Amino acid sequence: MSNYKNIKFGTKAIHAGVQPDPTTGAIMTPIYQTSTYVQEAPGVNKGFGYARGKNPTREALQDALAALENGKHCVAFSSGVAATDAVLKLLSPGDEVITGDDLYGGTYRLFTKIYEKFGIKFHFIDLTDASNLHNYINENTRLIWAETPTNPTMQIIDISACAKIAKEKGIVMVADNTFASPYLQNPLDLGADIVMHSVTKYLGGHSDVVMGALITNSAELHEKLYFVLNSSGANPGPMDSFLVLRGIKTLHLRMERHCYNGRIIAEFLKNHPKIEKVYWPGFPEHPNHEIAKKQMRDFGGMISIVLKDKSIENTFKVASSFEIFSLAESLGGVESLINHPATMTHASIPKEEREKAGVVDNLLRLSVGVEDVEDLIADLEQALA
Numbered sequence: 178m179s180n181y182k183n184i185k186f187g188t189k190a191i192h193a194g195v196q197p198d199p200t201t202g203a204i205m206t207p208i209y210q211t212s213t214y215v216q217e218a219p220g221v222n223k224g225f226g227y228a229r230g231k232n233p234t235r236e237a238l239q240d241a242l243a244a245l246e247n248g249k250h251c252v253a254f255s256s257g258v259a260a261t262d263a264v265l266k267l268l269s270p271g272d273e274v275i276t277g278d279d280l281y282g283g284t285y286r287l288f289t290k291i292y293e294k295f296g297i298k299f300h301f302i303d304l305t306d307a308s309n310l311h312n313y314i315n316e317n318t319r320l321i322w323a324e325t326p327t328n329p330t331m332q333i334i335d336i337s338a339c340a341k342i343a344k345e346k347g348i349v350m351v352a353d354n355t356f357a358s359p360y361l362q363n364p365l366d367l368g369a370d371i372v373m374h375s376v377t378k379y380l381g382g383h384s385d386v387v388m389g390a391l392i393t394n395s396a397e398l399h400e401k402l403y404f405v406l407n408s409s410g411a412n413p414g415p416m417d418s419f420l421v422l423r424g425i426k427t428l429h430l431r432m433e434r435h436c437y438n439g440r441i442i443a444e445f446l447k448n449h450p451k452i453e454k455v456y457w458p459g460f461p462e463h464p465n466h467e468i469a470k471k472q473m474r475d476f477g478g479m480i481s482i483v484l485k486d487k488s489i490e491n492t493f494k495v496a497s498s499f500e501i502f503s504l505a506e507s508l509g510g511v512e513s514l515i516n517h518p519a520t521m522t523h524a525s526i527p528k529e530e531r532e533k534a535g536v537v538d539n540l541l542r543l544s545v546g547v548e549d550v551e552d553l554i555a556d557l558e559q560a561l562a
């Protein structure tokens with residue numbers, strides 16, 4: 178299917194990007210496990226020269242991902258971090274980036290430990306109020322990097338408001354849409370220039386692939402990002418591309434269930450005597466609930482909790498007491514996971530910075546899977562007890 182502009186999300190998830198294989202009619206795009214392509218004469222080929230640059234399985238996946246984000250172009254990378262890295266490679270020494278103060282730990286590490294030493298300056302600010310941008314934008318500002326919902330405190334950043342300011346000032350605006358997935362939120366429609374995904378999470382959906390992607394409507398940005406991919410070489414493999422193509426066919430079904438389970442679990446946790454605080458953007462009292470309602474179709478299955486007992490020993494004990502939730506980094510897979518950000522996903526952020534952003538030692542993050550919610554509630558009940 179090539180014209181998927183006017184069809185609905187679930188149909189797109191199943192059909193976008195994939196055509197029956199022209200030689201056999203295979204309904205699934207084959208895994209083109211090859212590094213090179215035979216040329217008829219020097220420079221005469223079928224559009225494929227060397228597989229770092231182009232691979233048919235990857236091409237099909239990129240078309241599908243672009244369609245899901247209502248974008249024209251997609252470049253897939255070997256990880257989400259590699260996709261972020263490619264965006265940063267568009268910058269030069271002296272350029273400045275404005276980003277949020279609650280970020281995925283690996284993004285923070287890439288910014289501060291790799292790119293600061295190449296002379297890029299980063300401002301980590303409260304982006305939940307987009308007007309804060311005005312205090313930091315100057316003639317060197319090249320990039321606004323917004324992750325929303327944020328990880329792990331589930332702040333919501335108003336993508337339209339940030340994009341509007343970015344556009345006025347000629348700054349590129351990137352949205353990390355990993356937590357929402359394209360099912361819940363489409364940043365390009367809200368004015369963002371680039372959408373970044375850790376495909377590892379909801380898009381892959383089965384905890385069996387590490388991959389990243391960038392999607393844009395700008396031919397110019399696409400050309401530059403593709404140039405980085407081909408020059409720096411963080412390309413995903415064909416087998417992984419196939420797994421993600423398969424994964425996204427059920428994205429809409431999985432997301433429906435993640436959202437359904439997420440809502441029930443968030444309500445359950447909110448009334449639990451051992452819990453101090455629940456971060457979930459679906460609560461009307463969540464400080465950014467109105468923006469979440471405006472820019473997201475539902476509220477997802479990511480929930481963070483702060484335990485009343487502040488000790489790290491108790492937090493570890495709870496984290497290790499689950500039978501169905503698995504203690505692991507990552508999120509967005511069919512199975513429920515529990516994570517201790519302070520020592521796991523966010524360990525690369527200094528304690529002081531972390532705690533300023535609310536990532537305290539007694540915070541746990543849940544990625545609610547698609548199991549039967551009664552079993553998940555029972556597991557939470559016994560682990561918290």
Ligand SMILES: *Cc1c(COP(=O)(O)O)cnc(C)c1O
Nearest residue numbers: 256257258281328355375377388
């Ligand atoms: C996991 C994650 C990343 C990094 O992606 P990888 O695929 O692990 O390299 C970036 N942003 C967010 C929000 C993430 O959750």
